[in-house]
Amino acid sequence: xxxxxxxxxxxxxxxxxxxxxxxxxxxxxxxxxxxxxxxxxxxxxxxxxxxxxxxxxxxxxxxxxxxxxxxxxxxxxxxxxxxxxxxxxxxxxxxxxxxxxxxxxxxxxxxxxxxxxxxxxxxxxxxxxxxxxxxxxxxxxxxxxxxxxxxxxxxxxxxxxxxxxxxxxxxxxxxxxxxxxxxxxxxxxx
Numbered sequence: 582x583x584x585x586x587x588x589x590x591x592x593x594x595x596x597x598x599x600x601x602x603x604x605x606x607x608x609x610x611x612x613x614x615x616x617x618x619x620x621x622x623x624x625x626x627x628x629x630x631x632x633x634x635x636x637x638x639x640x641x642x643x644x645x646x647x648x649x650x651x652x653x654x655x656x657x658x659x660x661x662x663x664x665x666x667x668x669x670x671x672x673x674x675x676x677x678x679x680x681x682x683x684x685x686x687x688x689x690x691x692x693x694x695x696x697x698x699x700x701x702x703x704x705x706x707x708x709x710x711x712x713x714x715x716x717x718x719x720x721x722x723x724x725x726x727x728x729x730x731x732x733x734x735x736x737x738x739x740x741x742x743x744x745x746x747x748x749x750x751x752x753x754x755x756x757x758x759x760x761x762x763x764x765x766x767x768x769x770x771x
Contacts, residue, residue: 590713603709605700610717611672613756619672622752625718627669630661632714636725640741650726650733655691655704658711659684662693673714 590601601608616624635642635649635657642649652660667678677700682693693702702710715722727733 590716592716595713595716601713603713604706605698606677606702606706606710607675608710608713609673609675615672616756621754621756623669624672625755627665628673628714628718628720630665631658631670631673632711632718632720632722633657633661634722634724636723638740639725639737640744643737648733649737650728653704654711655707658707659691659693 591599595601595610598610598612600610611619611624629637634654635652638657639649642652662679665679666681667674667676670677670679677695679693682695682700682702685692685694690703694700714720725736727736
């Protein structure tokens with residue numbers, strides 16, 4: 582079983598680009614150049630898979646028969662990462678292949694296990710990974726759970742409307758405005 586980990590980061594190391602170790606997993610902090618080479622849109626899509634929570638997909642989960650209020654963040658992480666290969670996540674997680682990790686359940690606890698390498702991702706390791714990645718990418722999660730069926734249904738419909746409204750939106754670079762400022766100010770040079 583994975584050792585107990587505290588949820589603790591050295592923010593100064595985060596801001597200076599140091600990698601972060603969670604148990605046996607090292608999260609690499611990619612440079613802007615690495616993200617550009619990887620592909621910005623693909624990169625942020627992968628980060629979304631690693632950091633999203635059930636509230637982010639209320640209507641999608643509901644339409645597939647899952648009540649978003651009854652699935653844990655870790656269960657959702659397992660669901661979202663079943664197809665993420667090391668080629669997709671290597672920029673952050675090195676040679677860890679989430680798609681090949683097996684899901685185990687002991688008592689009421691779930692675990693992702695890489696049996697070859699002895700790597701285990703449990704709820705606490707997941708919490709460390711997702712929290713660190715959210716801090717790194719300035720992602721604010723907004724858990725919206727309710728016991729009221731009426732409120733749940735309203736939130737699901739609101740999510741469905743937002744998805745429909747934005748389904749044809751063009752992708753806009755999150756990095757371009759930052760690069761523009763850096764290049765025009767003379768701070769960044771290729």
